Structure formats: C-alpha cells, structure tokens
Amino acid sequence: MRGEPVALEISINRETCMGSGNCSFWAPGVFDLDDDGIAFVVDIDAGPEEKIILAAQGCPTQAITLTRDGRPVE
Amino acid sequence: MTADEAAIAELYDNFDAGAQFEGSVAGNVRDPYPELARKRRESPVEGRTMTLFAGGAADGSEDVTQDAFWVYRYDDVSAVLRDNESFSSESVREMMGLVMGPYVMVGLDEPDHKRHRNLVAQAFRQRALQRWDGDLVVPIADQLLDRILARGTGEAELVRDFTYRLPVQVIAGILGLPPGDYPKFHKWALALINVTADPEEGIAASESLREYFADVCELRRKDPRDDVISDLVHAEVDGERLDEEEILSFCRLLLPAGAETTYRATGNFLFGLLSNPDQMAALMADPGLMTAAIEESIRWEPPLLIVSRRATRDVELGGVTIPAGADVVPSTGSACHDETRWGDTSEQFDIRREPQPHIAFGAGPHMCLGIHLARMEMRATVDRILTRLPNLRFDPDRAGTDPHIHGETFRSPTGLPVLFDA
Ligand code: HEM
Numbered sequence: 230m231r232g233e234p235v236a237l238e239i240s241i242n243r244e245t246c247m248g249s250g251n252c253s254f255w256a257p258g259v260f261d262l263d264d265d266g267i268a269f270v271v272d273i274d275a276g277p278e279e280k281i282i283l284a285a286q287g288c289p290t291q292a293i294t295l296t297r298d299g300r301p302v303e
Numbered sequence: 304m305t306a307d308e309a310a311i312a313e314l315y316d317n318f319d320a321g322a323q324f325e326g327s328v329a330g331n332v333r334d335p336y337p338e339l340a341r342k343r344r345e346s347p348v349e350g351r352t353m354t355l356f357a358g359g360a361a362d363g364s365e366d367v368t369q370d371a372f373w374v375y376r377y378d379d380v381s382a383v384l385r386d387n388e389s390f391s392s393e394s395v396r397e398m399m400g401l402v403m404g405p406y407v408m409v410g411l412d413e414p415d416h417k418r419h420r421n422l423v424a425q426a427f428r429q430r431a432l433q434r435w436d437g438d439l440v441v442p443i444a445d446q447l448l449d450r451i452l453a454r455g456t457g458e459a460e461l462v463r464d465f466t467y468r469l470p471v472q473v474i475a476g477i478l479g480l481p482p483g484d485y486p487k488f489h490k491w492a493l494a495l496i497n498v499t500a501d502p503e504e505g506i507a508a509s510e511s512l513r514e515y516f517a518d519v520c521e522l523r524r525k526d527p528r529d530d531v532i533s534d535l536v537h538a539e540v541d542g543e544r545l546d547e548e549e550i551l552s553f554c555r556l557l558l559p560a561g562a563e564t565t566y567r568a569t570g571n572f573l574f575g576l577l578s579n580p581d582q583m584a585a586l587m588a589d590p591g592l593m594t595a596a597i598e599e600s601i602r603w604e605p606p607l608l609i610v611s612r613r614a615t616r617d618v619e620l621g622g623v624t625i626p627a628g629a630d631v632v633p634s635t636g637s638a639c640h641d642e643t644r645w646g647d648t649s650e651q652f653d654i655r656r657e658p659q660p661h662i663a664f665g666a667g668p669h670m671c672l673g674i675h676l677a678r679m680e681m682r683a684t685v686d687r688i689l690t691r692l693p694n695l696r697f698d699p700d701r702a703g704t705d706p707h708i709h710g711e712t713f714r715s716p717t718g719l720p721v722l723f724d725a
C-alpha cells in the first residue's frame with residue numbers, strides 16, 4: 230500500500246442500536262444520540278481511533294461496525 | 304436543619320434493617336473472586352443448585368433454592384445477555400413483578416420492552432442529566448458533608464453518614480417529589496429496597512409508593528414541571544404512550560435499580576481509593592483520571608454480581624446444553640474479572656489500567672438505563688468528598704471494625720471509618 234493510511238469507517242445499525250449512549254461515553258464528540266435516541270456519528274475525527282474501537286466494543290448490542298478498506302477492524 | 308431534614312436524618316440513623324439485609328441477602332461472603340476464577344477455568348458454564356436465602360422461606364424453616372445454569376466467562380455472559388431471543392427476562396419478571404407489578408421494565412421481553420424503554424429513555428440520556436449535576440447531586444452531597452463537618456471531630460463513617468443516604472435523595476429529586484413528602488418517601492423507599500429481608504413490610508411499602516406516585520402523576524399531568532415524572536406522563540413516541548401502571552412500576556424500579564446499586568458502587572469506589580492511598584493521591588493530582596477511575600472501580604467491585612435469564616430454547620454454551628425453560632445466571636461479576644480481558648492483574652484495583660469496556664452494567668437490550676446517572680453521581684460525590692475532607696484516610700483504630708467489601712450477590716463495604724483534617 231502506498232500513500233495515506235486508509236481511513237476508518239463507522240456504520241451504525243439503526244435496528245439493533247438500543248440507545249444506551251455508551252458509545253458517546255467512550256468516544257465523546259464522535260458519537261451522539263439523535264432525537265429518536267439512536268446513535269449517529271457526529272465527527273469521526275473528534276477522537277482517536279483507539280477510543281472509537283473502545284466505543285464499538287462497549288456497544289451492548291454490537292450495533293457499531295468498524296471497517297478499513299472494506300475489512301472489519303476489531 | 305429543617306424539621307423534615309431532621310426527620311429524614313433520624314430515619315437513617317435508626318435504620319437497622321440494613322444489617323439484617325447485608326447478612327441474609329447480600330450473602331456473607333468476603334471474597335468470592337478466587338472461587339469465580341476457578342469456575343472460569345474449570346466449569347465456565349455449570350448447572351448448580353444455589354441456596355438463595357438460608358432459612359429464608361416465609362416460616363424460616365427451609366432454604367430457598369434455585370436450580371440454574373451459571374455462566375462465568377466474559378464472552379459467554381456477553382453472548383447470553385445480547386441474545387435476548389434465546390434468553391428471556393421472564394425469570395426477572397417473576398422475581399420483581401410480585402413487588403413492582405407485571406410491567407416492570409427490567410422483566411419485559413421484546414417487543415414490549417423496546418416500546419417501554421424508548422418512552423422512558425429520553426429522561427436518562429447524558430444530555431438530559433446535565434440539569435441535575437450541579438443543581439441536585441452536588442447540593443445533596445454538600446448537605447451531607449456539612450453535617451459531617453459540623454460535628455468537628457475529624458472522623459466519619461462514610462457508609463452510614465454519606466453513601467447510604469445520597470442516592471435515594473437523588474431519585475426523589477429527579478422524580479420531582481415535593482420536599483414536604485421526603486420523610487414518608489424515604490421511609491417507603493428504604494422498606495422497598497429491603498424487601499427481601501422483610502417481604503411483608505417491603506410489599507406494603509411498594510403499595511404505598513404506588514398510590515403515592517399515582518397522586519404525583521395526576522399533579523404533573525395537569526401542571527408539568529422539569530422532572531422525570533412530568534417527562535413520563537407526557538412522553539410520546541410514534542403515538543405510543545406509557546400507561547399509568549407502567550409509570551408506577553417504573554418509578555418503583557428506580558429504587559432498587561438506581562439507589563441501591565449506586566450507594567454500593569460509590570462505597571466500593573471510596574474503598575478502593577482508601578485502601579490504595581497512592582491512587583487516591585494520583586486522582587487528586589490529576590482529576591482527568593476520574594472517568595477511568597470510576598469505570599475501574601465498577602469493574603473491580605461491581606455492586607451487583609449477577610443477573611437472571613430463562614432459556615426459551617435448547618442452547619449450546621461452553622460445551623454445555625442448556626435446556627429450554629432452564630434458568631440461567633450470567634455472572635457479570637465474574638466476567639468483569641476475566642483474565643482474557645484484564646490479564647493476570649484482573650483482581651486488582653488500578654485506575655491507570657488501559658481502559659476497556661466492562662459488563663457490570665449488563666449488555667444487550669436491557670443494558671442499564673442509569674449508566675449516565677450512576678457515573679455522574681459517583682463523579683460528583685467522590686469529587687465533593689475528596690475536596691471537602693482533606694487528607695482523607697482509613698481510621699486504623701476504630702474499635703471493632705475490620706472494614707472490607709463483602710457479599711456475593713450485592714457487594715459493598717461493611718463500613719468506611721475515616722479520619723480527615725478538620
Ligand atoms: C453503578 C451503578 C449501577 C449498576 C452496576 C447497574 C447495573 C445494572 C444491570 C447489570 C442491569 C441489567 C439487568 C438485566 O439485564 O437484567 C441494569 C438495568 C437497569 N438499571 Fe442499572 N445499574 C446501576 C445504576 C443505575 C441507576 C443509577 C439507575 C437509575 C436510573 C439504574 C436503572 C436501571 C434500569 C431502569 C434498568 C433496566 C433497564 C432495562 O430493562 O432496559 N441503574 N442495571
């Protein structure tokens with residue numbers, strides 16, 4: 230691979246998200262809850278990647294999927 | 304102090320059921336963790352007959368027992384709690400429903416649970432809670448500390464004087480109960496929290512609370528305020544509303560779910576700091592460590608060590624077949640010490656540990672609704688204690704004390720006898 234490292238991508242499953250808000254605790258600024266109480270990404274650059282990974286691990290329903298270049302990030 | 308405040312203080316001063324409760328319900332176990340570690344190694348999913356309350360039947364003649372499959376490892380506990388189709392909350396409903404009504408949220412399955420949770424969740428979101436941090440929690444903490452400082456002795460017992468008293472007051476505050484009602488509310492609340500030790504009184508208190516909350520709902524329906532009961536009676540999502548019985552069950556659930564857990568967790572956090580003075584000093588020097596310190600204390604000594612489920616179908620877990628209809632006990636306490644996640648120092652309290660999500664608040668759709676409130680309460684109160692009681696330390700000479708955290712279902716310190724520079 231050459232050039233810039235490929236950016237992390239976040240996707241949130243709106244069906245399984247149960248609105249705990251735990252993601253915004255682990256990665257404040259990156260995640261927040263919308264008016265329906267479902268998580269969304271506010272700003273993927275607002276926190277370091279390690280925090281985003283913790284947020285995904287801390288999701289009680291595994292509603293957050295992280296990928297890089299189409300491959301899952303654990 | 305007003306007459307009402309004095310009445311409440313006296314209520315707590317005289318409250319003795321706590322001692323009874325500790326022995327019979329929490330389980331008189333000092334350190335369950337070595338045994339839990341052995342289970343994780345040798346029998347991570349295990350069918351057991353467990354004595355819930357020795358001599359605990361209504362007439363005291365026999366033990367109350369439960370057959371269940373216990374689950375000890377982090378990954379398995381997490382899998383059970385997330386798979387709410389195979390593992391229903393019916394067993395929780397049976398336990399809690401008797402006291403709090405059949406609509407108690409923690410005992411509901413989908414789709415009822417989701418509908419109920421969506422309607423109550425708004426009031427407990429992180430942003431919604433900001434209104435109570437400085438306006439409610441800090442003043443309650445300061446008032447309790449004023450009382451300790453007014454004695455001028457430079458000593459306190461922080462469980463009796465502080466941690467036990469604060470969370471019920473916080474619940475009263477967020478529900479928006481009129482302060483004139485606090486004395487009777489606290490009386491019922493304490494009886495409800497101690498329902499397992501004294502079922503007759505607990506159930507009577509629950510009924511009194513039901514009637515009382517019904518009156519408050521009526522008032523808030525006509526005249527909404529900035530409080531949770533107003534939020535609940537007016538909550539509407541996609542045309543759905545909570546009916547009266549659901550609200551009355553929910554308000555009562557907040558006492559065991561929100562007050563008991565938090566008082567125990569705050570005690571455990573203080574215990575961790577007091578028994579590790581270097582870590583307390585580090586935290587005071589760098590308040591930026593507070594968030595991690597709170598999570599570590601909840602992981603290290605969760606106030607509640609188990610939850611309950613019932614298998615809806617035959618499920619294979621950890622090489623064991625759990626038959627449909629069997630009760631399942633995920634040991635969140637054991638999972639929080641799993642060495643595959645926290646290494647061979649998993650039994651130690653270490654606020655500088657690499658942060659990592661734990662499972663003391665549960666997982667899956669029933670994950671604790673109060674995570675933000677619990678964290679906010681612990682942060683605000685421990686911050687006030689460390690600020691206002693300088694040079695806080697255990698009192699090594701307090702007669703007859705051997706402070707330690709105990710219990711095997713619920714855990715918290717036997718006491719927190721402390722000295723500070725008055
Ligand atoms: C450190 C303190 C706390 C701990 C360790 C804790 C732990 C838990 C756990 C493990 C569950 C899941 C139960 C299950 O899956 O069957 C739960 C659920 C719940 N907790 Fe907490 N809790 C704490 C504080 C609070 C507070 C302050 C509140 C007040 C709002 C609260 C309200 C609830 C409610 C309403 C539920 C039921 C959620 C549902 O069924 O969807 N908890 N808690």
Ligand code: SF4
Nearest residue numbers: 246247249250252288
């Ligand atoms: S942690 Fe998961 S369930 Fe909770 S709000 Fe975030 S995405 Fe939703």
